[in-house]
Amino acid sequence: xxxxxxxxxxxxxxxxxxxxxxxxxxxxxxxxxxxxxxxxxxxxxxxxxxxxxxxxxxxxxxxxxxxxxxxxxxxxxxxxxxxxxxxxxxxxxxxxxxxxxxxxxxxxxxxxxxxxxxxxxxxxxxxxxxxxxxxxxxxxxxxxxxxxxxxxxxxxxxxxxxxxxxxxxxxxxxxxxxxxxxxxxxxxxxxxxxxxxxxxxxxxxxxxxxxxxxxxxxxxxxxxxxxxxxxxxxxxxxxxxxxxxxxxxxxxxxxxxxxxxxxxxxxxxxxxxxxxxxxxxxxxxxxxxxxxxxxxxxxxxxxxxxxxxxxxxxxxxxxxxxxxxxxxxxxxxxxxxxxxxxxxxxxxxxxxxxxxxxxxxxxx
Numbered sequence: 406x407x408x409x410x411x412x413x414x415x416x417x418x419x420x421x422x423x424x425x426x427x428x429x430x431x432x433x434x435x436x437x438x439x440x441x442x443x444x445x446x447x448x449x450x451x452x453x454x455x456x457x458x459x460x461x462x463x464x465x466x467x468x469x470x471x472x473x474x475x476x477x478x479x480x481x482x483x484x485x486x487x488x489x490x491x492x493x494x495x496x497x498x499x500x501x502x503x504x505x506x507x508x509x510x511x512x513x514x515x516x517x518x519x520x521x522x523x524x525x526x527x528x529x530x531x532x533x534x535x536x537x538x539x540x541x542x543x544x545x546x547x548x549x550x551x552x553x554x555x556x557x558x559x560x561x562x563x564x565x566x567x568x569x570x571x572x573x574x575x576x577x578x579x580x581x582x583x584x585x586x587x588x589x590x591x592x593x594x595x596x597x598x599x600x601x602x603x604x605x606x607x608x609x610x611x612x613x614x615x616x617x618x619x620x621x622x623x624x625x626x627x628x629x630x631x632x633x634x635x636x637x638x639x640x641x642x643x644x645x646x647x648x649x650x651x652x653x654x655x656x657x658x659x660x661x662x663x664x665x666x667x668x669x670x671x672x673x674x675x676x677x678x679x680x681x682x683x684x685x686x687x688x689x690x691x692x693x694x695x696x697x698x699x700x701x702x703x704x705x706x707x708x709x710x711x712x713x714x715x716x717x718x719x720x721x722x723x724x725x726x727x728x729x730x731x732x733x734x735x736x737x738x739x740x741x742x743x744x745x746x747x748x749x750x751x752x753x754x755x756x757x758x759x760x761x762x763x764x765x766x767x768x769x
Contacts, residue, residue, distance in 0.1 A: 409613055413622030417596065421626065435584055435634050439641050442580055443573045450536045455479035456500035458491050463511020469548055473504065478540045495527050501537050502526045566734040577642035578729040579702045582664075584638060585631040586696065586722055589665050590689045592627040593672030597764075598685040620761060623676075624669045631665050632658065642733075652732035656739060660728045663749045667721040670756020677763040696722045724748050 422428050455473055459466050474482045483500050485491050494500045505523040513520035524541060526534035567574045639657075642648045675688035699709070700722040706714060717723055724745040731737030731745075 410618050410622050410625070413619065414625045417592075417622060417626040418629070420599075421592070421630065431588075431630060431634065432637065435637050438580065438584065439638060439645075443576045443646060450478045450501070450533050450540065452480045453478060453501040453533070453537060454481040454483050454499060455537075456483040456485055456491070456494045456503040458485040458487075458503060458505045460508045461506040461510040462508075463515070465511040465514050466506040469506075469545065472544050472548055473541070476540060476544060478537055491525070495525065498527065498529070500527075501530060502534055502541070504541065573646050574648055574734060575730075577638065577646060577648055578733040579726055581635050581638045581642075581729050581733075582700070582722055582725045583697060583702070585635050585661065585665060585725075586668055587693065588631045588634050589627045589668040590672045590675075590693060591686075592630055593623055593669045594675040594679070594685040594689045595682050596623045596626075597673070597676040598679050598682045601680055602682055617761065620673055620757070620764065623673060624666070627669050627672070628662060628665045632661060635661060648733070651734055651736040653736075656742070657729065657732045660725070660732070660742065660746055660749075663746060663753060664721055664725040664728070667749045667753040667756060670753055670758075670760050671721075673760035674756055674763060677760055696720050699723065700726055702726060718748065719752060721749055721752050724752075 421431070455476075455478075457470055457473065459470065470482070473479060479501075483494060485494060485503070491503055491505070494503060503525040505525065507521055507523070510520050510522065522545065524538060526538060528534070639650070643650050671692055672689065675692070676685055679685040679688055697703070699706070699713070699717045699720050702722075706717060706723060709717065727745045728742050731742055
């Protein structure tokens with residue numbers, strides 16, 4: 406039995422690696438995403454334009470504007486002269502946000518009264534606008550603390566596992582999970598469909614291989630390819646981007662095997678239903694996009710409605726991102742990771758069982 410499965414695995418690997426283009430496709434996209442994602446997929450706000458409408462003639466407003474102009478988030482300061490220019494700056498997206506100083510801003514501060522400061526955001530870029538608003542609020546609070554005669558209470562903030570809030574430390578571990586998901590789904594979902602299109606699927610059926618052996622033979626190459634690509638990303642994250650690896654490699658790779666089995670179940674299920682590679686690719690795409698959006702990578706899972714969080718429990722990518730970050734950045738203990746690992750075991754059992762049932766039913 407082992408020899409038969411090994412022969413099928415070797416055939417699958419030869420189909421993937423038989424030409425130069427196939428070998429390049431296993432490495433090229435991974436390297437390209439490693440070079441682009443850490444710099445493009447970031448929530449940091451940089452190189453934006455800040456518009457200022459200053460209706461105040463006092464020194465306090467001018468001093469605060471100077472502080473705004475020195476912030477790294479805003480490389481250009483756009484000075485407005487009236488309501489019409491304010492509306493035009495936002496309508497044409499010439500500025501991310503507008504800070505408006507009322508005429509009595511400096512007088513109110515000089516009299517010891519509370520002074521109002523209006524900030525107008527572009528709602529079409531809500532996420533970036535809220536982050537930039539946080540920068541503005543922090544600069545204003547720091548400036549006000551320096552204006553008061555009594556020292557303001559000092560707030561000491563520490564960021565565990567990412568002291569400098571480097572967004573690359575969020576991207577690289579997440580990229581390990583996303584790339585392994587894509588490679589596993591593509592390899593498994595297209596395998597049976599490719600056999601049907603090439604006319605070799607009937608040869609598999611008349612061979613001594615059982616449906617279970619065929620599924621194992623289609624899954625093992627996906628595991629090898631996904632772990633190879635994950636190794637490339639881990640190596641680049643440690644040696645190129647300088648992210649310290651805090652955890653255990655055997656624990657990470659062991660968890661990765663269970664995760665790939667869970668994703669391979671989805672891929673084999675799609676492959677068992679589809680008759681062509683085009684259908685399999687569309688089925689993979691239909692699963693991949695919601696899986697990434699609901700994984701907690703672009704937005705926290707806690708922000709979702711409760712009913713969607715319950716449905717998202719069956720998303721293996723959500724659980725594996727927690728495992729990768731826990732091992733990579735935190736050196737999380739196996740007992741802690743087991744809370745995210747056992748759902749992968751359940752999902753793998755359900756998807757592989759469903760794929761096997763559909764596969765046998767299609768053969769009947």
